[in-house]
Every structure is written in structure tokens, then in C-alpha cells.
Amino acid sequence: MNIYVLVKRTFDTEERIVVSGGKIQEDGAEFIINPYDEYAIEEAIQVRDAHGGEVTVLTMGGEEAEKQLRTALAMGADKAVLINVEDDIDELDQFTSAQILADYLKDKNPDLILAGNVAIDGGSGQVGPRVADLLDINYVTTITKLEINGTQVSIVRDVEGDSEVIETSLPLLVTAQQGLNEPRYPSLPGIMKAKKKPLDEVELDDLDIDEDDVVAKTETIDIYLPPKKEAGRVLEGDISAQVTELVQLLRTEAKVI
Amino acid sequence: MTKKVIVLGEAREGVLRNVSFEAIAAAKKISGGGEVVAILLGDSVQALGNEMIHYGADRVVTVEHPHLKTYTSDGYSQAFMAVVENEKPDAVVFGHTALGKDLSPKVASKLQSGLISDVTDIEGEGDGAVFIRPIFSGKAFEKVKIKEGIVFVTVRPNNIEPLAHDESRSGDVSSVSVDITNLRTIIKEVVRKSTEGVDLSEAKVIVAGGRGVKSEDGFEPLKELADLLGGAVGASRGACDADYCDYSLQIGQTGKVVTPDLYIAAGISGAIQHLAGMSNSKIIVAINKDPEANIFKVADYGIVGDLFEVIPMLTEEFKKMKSN
Numbered sequence: 099m100n101i102y103v104l105v106k107r108t109f110d111t112e113e114r115i116v117v118s119g120g121k122i123q124e125d126g127a128e129f130i131i132n133p134y135d136e137y138a139i140e141e142a143i144q145v146r147d148a149h150g151g152e153v154t155v156l157t158m159g160g161e162e163a164e165k166q167l168r169t170a171l172a173m174g175a176d177k178a179v180l181i182n183v184e185d186d187i188d189e190l191d192q193f194t195s196a197q198i199l200a201d202y203l204k205d206k207n208p209d210l211i212l213a214g215n216v217a218i219d220g221g222s223g224q225v226g227p228r229v230a231d232l233l234d235i236n237y238v239t240t241i242t243k244l245e246i247n248g249t250q251v252s253i254v255r256d257v258e259g260d261s262e263v264i265e266t267s268l269p270l271l272v273t274a275q276q277g278l279n280e281p282r283y284p285s286l287p288g289i290m291k292a293k294k295k296p297l298d299e300v301e302l303d304d305l306d307i308d309e310d311d312v313v314a315k316t317e318t319i320d321i322y323l324p325p326k327k328e329a330g331r332v333l334e335g336d337i338s339a340q341v342t343e344l345v346q347l348l349r350t351e352a353k354v355i
Numbered sequence: 356m357t358k359k360v361i362v363l364g365e366a367r368e369g370v371l372r373n374v375s376f377e378a379i380a381a382a383k384k385i386s387g388g389g390e391v392v393a394i395l396l397g398d399s400v401q402a403l404g405n406e407m408i409h410y411g412a413d414r415v416v417t418v419e420h421p422h423l424k425t426y427t428s429d430g431y432s433q434a435f436m437a438v439v440e441n442e443k444p445d446a447v448v449f450g451h452t453a454l455g456k457d458l459s460p461k462v463a464s465k466l467q468s469g470l471i472s473d474v475t476d477i478e479g480e481g482d483g484a485v486f487i488r489p490i491f492s493g494k495a496f497e498k499v500k501i502k503e504g505i506v507f508v509t510v511r512p513n514n515i516e517p518l519a520h521d522e523s524r525s526g527d528v529s530s531v532s533v534d535i536t537n538l539r540t541i542i543k544e545v546v547r548k549s550t551e552g553v554d555l556s557e558a559k560v561i562v563a564g565g566r567g568v569k570s571e572d573g574f575e576p577l578k579e580l581a582d583l584l585g586g587a588v589g590a591s592r593g594a595c596d597a598d599y600c601d602y603s604l605q606i607g608q609t610g611k612v613v614t615p616d617l618y619i620a621a622g623i624s625g626a627i628q629h630l631a632g633m634s635n636s637k638i639i640v641a642i643n644k645d646p647e648a649n650i651f652k653v654a655d656y657g658i659v660g661d662l663f664e665v666i667p668m669l670t671e672e673f674k675k676m677k678s679n
Contacts (some may be wrong), residue, residue: 101548111608111628115494122495133609151468192460193469207669218608219491220470227428227460236539237428239457242602252543257453258554259603263544276595276609313503315469317487320498327634330655332646340658344640347656352638354560354617355584355673 099151099246102206103142104199104213105170106132107163111218120320122197131166134214136173136281137274141244142175142212143270144279149246151209152176156202158195160184164297172284179187185322186302191314192220196228201307202300203233208269215273216239223273230271240275356482357491358387358506361459363435364407365450369572371403372448373534373557376410376517381510382448383411383473383518387481387652392416392442396434398424404528411518415440415528416641425545426454429538432461438534439466452556454486455509468505475514475614490641492608494603500629512557547604553587555604560586563606563633566593567622567662574600576666577621582674589613590632591623607632619669621662625650637643642666 109115110128117123131139142153153175155170167178181202187194205210211230216223223239230237242261243254246268253264256275284292302309323332333340347353360382364375375393382391393412396631397401397419418434435458442502447453447462453474463470476487478498486499486508506577524594534555559654562581564574574588582589589611608631618636624631625641625648633639634653641654642665651657658665 108457109491111631114627117492154564164655169462178531188378191469193463193467196464221360221488221490221612222470223456224460224472228464229459231461231464238540241370256603258556259545259548259601261548262542263546265541265543266539275602288406296490315501315503316499317502318497318499321490321495322498323495324493324635327639327653329652330639330657331652332654332657332659337511337658338668339663340660341672342657342663345528345531348617348638348640349676352617352655353524354638354677 099145099149099209100204100207101146102211102261103135103138103152103153103155103168103170103175103206104211104229104339105135105139105155105157106214106217107157107166108132108217108219110239115320115323117323118267120322122314122321129162131169132214132217134216134218134274134276137278138212138214139173139175140172140279140281141274145210145244145246154179155348156199157181158198165169168292169284171297172288173282174288180214180297180299182199182299186309187312189317191223191316192224193227193315194312195225196232197227197312198302198305200229201305202234203229210268211271213271213273215275216230224242224272226273235269235271237271238265238266239273241272242277244272244278280285295314301329357386358481359390359392359442360386360448361439361442361444362391362393362445362448363450363455364393364592365452365454366397366400366403367642371406372452373448373517374406374452374512377512377515378450378510378562379411380409381477381508382446382519384477384480385446385448385484385506389445389502389507390414392444394418394435394438395430396620399432399636401528403529408524408528409520409522410567411524413525414526417528417530418533419530420533420535422538425542426455427538427540427542428461429540430464430535431458433535436564437460438531446503449509451509451511457565459507459509463507464506468507469501471499471501471508474510474627475510477515492612493635494631495533498512503525511614513559528631545670553606554584555587555589555606555611555613558587558613558615561615562586562619562621563589563591564594564599565591565623566597566620568594568599571599574665576663576670580619580666580670580673583670585614591626591629604636620650620654621666623646623650625653
């Protein structure tokens with residue numbers, strides 16, 4: 099089976115966000131594989147181990163993203179591809195990213211594409227379904243279970259806390275929700291092997307795409323931090339008096355009840 | 356220039372969701388005085404049309420088809436695109452719900468348009484509209500505008516105030532028939548886990564538990580309080596990782612981002628990744644045994660104490676209040 103995983107390099111979830119001049123400051127920040135993409139990588143490895151084939155992890159970005167690709171290879175992916183757009187594109191949005199990824203994938207005949215259901219930085223959750231639409235393949239988002247039998251696929255999908263049981267078929271794009279699996283940590287032998295696995299770098303010139311055709315449709319004009327939440331009141335007295343006071347406050351001061 | 360804006364309404368079990376009315380309010384702003392047309396898709400939605408008009412839509416177009424009874428991206432995109440071809444809108448608004456999140460990228464791809472997802476506020480109106488959305492799960496916000504083409508946004512439930520319900524408003528509710536073919540996905544079954552039917556993303560009140568809840572049974576008092584307040588139960592990553600509850604309840608940077616009117620955090624320490632998911636709630640109450648817990652730094656009101664003592668007392672106190 100020919101399996102692709104769409105991966106994004108993101109800030110570590112533990113990072114505080116620093117904004118200056120309307121831009122996020124990246125200096126000194128730790129970067130990780132988007133946590134939802136880790137579920138996608140893990141699932142891809144399990145599908146390959148059960149059905150044979152090859153797992154390719156694919157990302158877009160600058161050279162720094164090689165580190166996350168190596169991590170994915172150390173987890174067990176077979177190949178990695180970095181579409182390096184750093185020199186060609188100043189501003190990219192979900193439209194741009196999807197066009198480029200889909201263009202790369204269009205002659206690769208993937209049977210299965212996996213991605214995270216959302217990236218924890220931009221949080222749009224658009225790129226996976228957009229890529230599927232551009233490739234004219236079906237997609238299912240926020241999956242928590244995947245079973246493949248020949249070309250038949252049965253899926254459990256999280257829908258706002260409920261579960262949908264779905265039948266569909268390959269080729270298919272799915273996006274991973276938490277609970278799909280437990281992503282493995284790269285093992286030491288895995289890390290050693292990853293160094294020798296192929297990591298290809300592709301530039302926009304290598305694709306059948308003109309930068310003018312992928313100009314972003316949206317523009318971020320400012321980034322700012324939310325107003326800092328002031329620490330409120332810790333109530334005092336015996337617990338039952340505190341509880342009574344709290345209900346009063348919620349009713350009369352906060353007016354939320 | 357005024358714009359013609361299409362809003363996709365969304366019903367659950369035959370009742371329109373609030374986010375549909377919030378989307379109409381957003382559409383009004385974007386229209387800059389232009390026309391707001393609501394679209395309803397389903398197997399039987401004609402009767403819901405007037406409600407959309409009472410909340411501010413000028414006109415409603417429905418598509419009814421047996422294949423639209425349950426949502427599939429193929430069925431809904433075919434129906435929606437057929438209406439778009441007739442209406443030729445300048446802008447489109449969806450709710451940022453499970454359905455909206457799944458369908459909007461596909462529609463945006465077909466329209467070759469940008470899409471600003473998860474909008475929590477709109478500044479300005481008409482051509483000058485600028486959209487505000489959280490990034491890094493609410494650790495920061497960005498202001499975004501559409502540079503070119505159709506203005507397409509999804510609005511986060513519970514953030515944009517709907518217009519006042521006005522039963523004297525009237526408008527045309529028409530239906531269009533669309534051929535819906537080649538569905539590549541079959542929904543075999545829907546397993547309802549959120550039995551009380553209050554969805555986390557739309558809940559006005561959330562009672563969330565962390566590691567301090569200690570077990571699956573430990574969530575029971577939280578559920579009781581949530582039910583009494585018509586709210587939903589949530590959880591921290593710690594509680595989910597410890598298997599006290601399902602991951603679908605997780606609130607945080609991985610998990611759901613919520614903005615209820617009242618967030619009660621019980622036995623939650625307040626790791627940064629949890630705070631990202633809830634710190635934009637209107638009022639936060641923290642209950643924790645540890646007076647040094649981080650959660651108190653974002654709480655409007657805090658009680659230092661054992662949640663198993665405090666939560667049942669709170670439930671009793673609210674019951675007393677309600678009976679008065």
C-alpha cells in the first residue's frame with residue numbers, strides 16, 4: 099500500500115507565545131511534530147505493518163522541518179519529502195498549501211493519505227480535506243479507528259463526542275483525532291536507521307505549479323495576545339460558607355447563572 | 356459595496372442549532388446591508404425556514420433529499436454547490452461545528468477561495484470586514500482578511516451574538532431539487548455518547564475534571580452538577596490519559612477549545628496546554644486542594660478544597676437557589 103502522511107512542524111504545546119510587531123517570535127522556541135500528525139504517522143506505520151507497502155511523510159516549509167521529518171522516520175516511516183518553499187513564497191495560506199501538496203501528490207497514486215485533523219498553531223483544519231478535494235479522492239475527518247480490508251475501509255469518527263461508524267473505500271484521505279492510537283517514541287535503533295533513510299527536498303520549480311497560481315487568498319494583518327487574565331479572588335472561610343458565597347457571586351456579580 | 360451572503364443553517368434532531376443564528380448575525384455584518392440567504396439541507400427541513408428568517412435571514416433556500424438525512428461531505432457539497440451556482444454569492448458563512456469543519460474546506464476548494472475558519476469576532480463590515488480568530492488554541496489571536504475572491508468564514512459557536520428573534524419578519528422560503536449521486540461514504544451507525552445532548556463547544560456551562568477526579572466514578576458528581584446547570588462535562592488531558600474519561604471530553608491545546616459563560620475546573624492543576632483551551636471562558640471557577648495550583652492564576656473565583664466535598668455542596672446550593 100502506498101501511504102502518505104501530511105506533517106506540520108509546530109511550536110511545542112508547552113511554549114508561551116511571544117508577539118512583537120504583529121508577528122509571532124520563533125527565536126528560542128522548541129518545535130515538534132504537530133501532535134495530531136503524530137497519530138497519523140503512528141496509524142500509517144501500523145497500516146503498513148499489517149498490509150505491507152511504504153510510508154512517506156511529506157511536509158512543506160523551510161530546512162528546519164527536516165528535524166521533524168527525521169523524527170517521523172525514526173518512528174518508522176520509510177521515506178520523507180520536504181517541499182521547500184522558503185525562497186519562493188512569502189505568505190502562504192491553506193489554499194496555497196493545499197495546492198502545492200496536491201500538485202506533488204497528483205502523480206504519486208497514494209492509496210491512503212493521513213494527516214492530523216488540525217494543527218495546533220493555525221488551527222484551521224483545512225489542508226487535509228482541501229488536498230483530498232483537489233486529488234478528487236474521498237476524505238473522512240477526525241477518525242478514532244481505522245480498519246482496512248482490501249479496498250474496503252471501515253472507520254469510526256468522532257463527531258462532537260458522538261461516534262459515527264462509516265464505510266468507505268480506498269483511495270482515501272483521513273485526518274486523525276485523539277484516541278486513534280498511542281504514538282510510539284522513536285527507539286534508539288530507529289533513530290540510527292532514520293539517518294540513512296531517504297529525505298528528498300523538492301522546490302516549487304520541481305513541481306508543475308506557477309507561484310502566481312498559488313498566491314494566498316487570505317492575509318493576516320495583525321497578531322496579538324489576548325488581554326492577560328487577572329487572577330481573581332480565592333474565597334475564604336469554611337467550605338460551606340465559601341460555596342454559598344460562590345453561588346451568590348456567580349449570580350449577582352458575574353451574572354452567569 | 357453590499358454583498359450577497361449565504362449562510363448554511365444546521366439542525367440537530369430537527370432543531371436548528373444556535374450557531375445558525377450566530378452565523379446569520381455574522382452574515383449581516385459581512386453583507387454591509389446586502390442580502391442574507393440561508394440554506395438548509397436535509398431530508399425534511401422546509402419547516403425550519405421561517406425560524407432562520409425570524410433571526411435575520413432575508414430569504415431561505417432548502418434542498419431536501421433522502422441522501423441528505425445524515426451528513427456526508429459528498430452529499431452536502433453537491434447540494435450546497437448547486438445552490439451556490441444559482442445564487443452566485445459574494446460571501447459564505449458556516450458554523451465552525453463538526454459539520455462545518457468537515458464541509459467548509461471542500462466547498463472552499465471547489466470555489467477556489469480562501470477560508471477563514473473559527474472566527475470569534477468581526478470588526479467593520481461589508482468590504483472592510485476583518486475577522487478575528489484564535490491561533491495556538493487561544494494563546495494568541497490574529498486578524499485576517501480575504502485578499503481576493505469569495506469571503507468565506509466559519510464562526511465559532513457561542514461567540515457572535517445572534518440578532519433578536521423577531522416573529523414579525525417574513526421572507527421567501529423556496530426549495531430547489533438537486534440530484535445527489537455517487538456518495539463515497541456510508542454512515543452505518545451513530546453511537547451517541549454525549550447522552551445529555553449538550554455539546555462541549557456550544558455549552559454555556561462546563562464542569563471539567565482533572566487528575567484530582569481520581570477515577571471514572573469520580574466524574575459522577577461533576578456530571579450531576581453539569582446536568583443541573585444544563586451544561587456539559589469536560590476534562591483535562593491528565594484525566595483522559597489516566598483513562599478516567601473519553602478523549603472526546605478533552606479540553607486544551609490538543610483537544611477542544613471552549614468559551615462557555617461559566618467554566619468550573621475541579622481538580623485541574625492548570626497546565627499551559629489546558630489553559631489554552633479554556634482561558635477565554637467568560638467566568639472561571641477553580642476548585643483545587645493545592646492553593647499554589649496554576650489554575651487559580653486564571654480563575655475569577657477560587658475555592659481551595661477537596662472537589663469531592665465542594666462539588667456536591669455546590670450542586671445542593673444551586674438546587675436551593677433554583678427552588679427559590
